[in-house]
Amino acid sequence: MIGGVWVTQFHESLRGIILVGFALLLINLIVSEKLANFISPKMHIYVYIALFIFLLLGFILILSSSSEMNAHQCGCAGDHSVPKTIFGSIFVYSLFIFPLVTGFLFSDHILTNDAAIKRGHKYGEGIFSSTSNGNPPSDPNLTSLEAKKIILLTNENFLPVLDQIERNLQHFVGKKVQLEGFVYREPDFTKDQIVVARFGVSCCTADAVVFGMAVNGDSLSSLSNDTWIRVKGTIDVLHYNDSELPVIVDPTVEKIDTPSQPYVYDTYEQNE
Template sequence: MSGNLFLRGVILLGFALLMFKFIVTGQIQQLIAPKMLPFLYFAMITLFMLSIIQIWRSDNKHMVCCGCGHHKSNARFQSFVVYVIFVFPVLAGFTFSNHVLDSSVAAKRGIQLGGMAGSGTASDNEEEFFSQLFGNQIEEVPMEKGEKVDKNQLGKALLAADKVVFTRENYLAALEIVHNNAENFIGKEVELTGFVYREPDFAKEKAVIARFGISCCVADASVYGMLVSGKHLKSIVNDEWVKVIGVIKQTNYKGNVFPCIEIKEINKIQQPNEPYIYEDLL
């Protein structure tokens, strides 16, 4: 009994230390949205306290254990299986490096263009793809300091600016504004940063410059970006991070018209320390 309590305490301590490691190294921002950090702090402290209690109980000389020996072998095997289930994620978290979501994940999550309906309208799958791709259903976007983007003010600022610059703070709102008001932005210069993603039927001169948006954690991540085109893309492969400068045009894809950046200049860049953008559900 005391051995089991001690092992349980060590496992709980392992989970607490794993959370601490993610926070200290900054890797936690690749797993959850900043608004979830208070819950992580609470869980880490709680697990640490429970681990200390379990380890202390394992050394309690007054604990009574049944020594009748009924079903010992079966119980030991079940305990071993349960402990392995909990120990494995702790060891994996300390052993393996963190992986940033890329285009392969985007494809596996169903970001594929379906066939066009006979009426000339987009299919349900295609509508869902472009809803994610262009962010046209995002209601409000968080600023880094917890402030919300005022889309009316942002729209006026983007229209008045000589260049539309997409930043981490305005990314989703700016995509929505440009997509829903594309005719007002045609011919305007734009700057966009993200990773390169191509649908299977895209030519080498076409791609999507995108970023993953997270609501709570990587499990709910979606892709947001814009179509781009130009001969500069021929030497760029999927998942490379680039900064694109170009002019907003319109393009026809499978019977639908969408805003598209005609590239004037493209530069490969290092993946940002904070590759994701964060949505606010509150």
């Protein structure tokens, strides 16, 4: 009986430690400001709730494991069974420990060109096809965009402004534009064609899709895939796969460091 109680207490303690470990992983992502590398800011509230629950349950398990009251005396008449073999325990707990360890080791990983090739680039209309009438919740004003001397695509407005340009391309031909992104190439692009791309995230990186604007220029062949650049140029029309798409011509290209926030999100709110 004593041995059984010790085994139960050990498993409770280990489970509590694992829960606290996941809480510490979330705290690390929050403090290091890397949480946005995995989920959209609109989902962060659920991470905070999970963090609280992990800490609460983890400490309860750890404290109960060191208490004189063991699992068989809780009075709940429930099943408190633990894995019957050592190998069973190793297998079950490794399912939780392995992602926990890898989370600490690779918490700064971001999606790259390899993932972009597998997922493909989102072209044409419909960036916000999942929302009402195909428009983002707060669509940037078309007249306001046309009045700008230079259209700046920032982290905050990247998706809705790109959506406006694609849906109203003829209004923007000849306009100056500036944006930042990583170098991505379609398999059938020439050496002087690239896409200045960003991963757009709706909820988490599992649903990330590549968005961006094509660029044509003689100096682009020397740029390696995944290189982060800032591009400024003039919007023109590219005929690609039976679609008319915006393309930047006469570009000025500047290499930049990978930004702290590499993804863009559909959380734009206009402040005009």
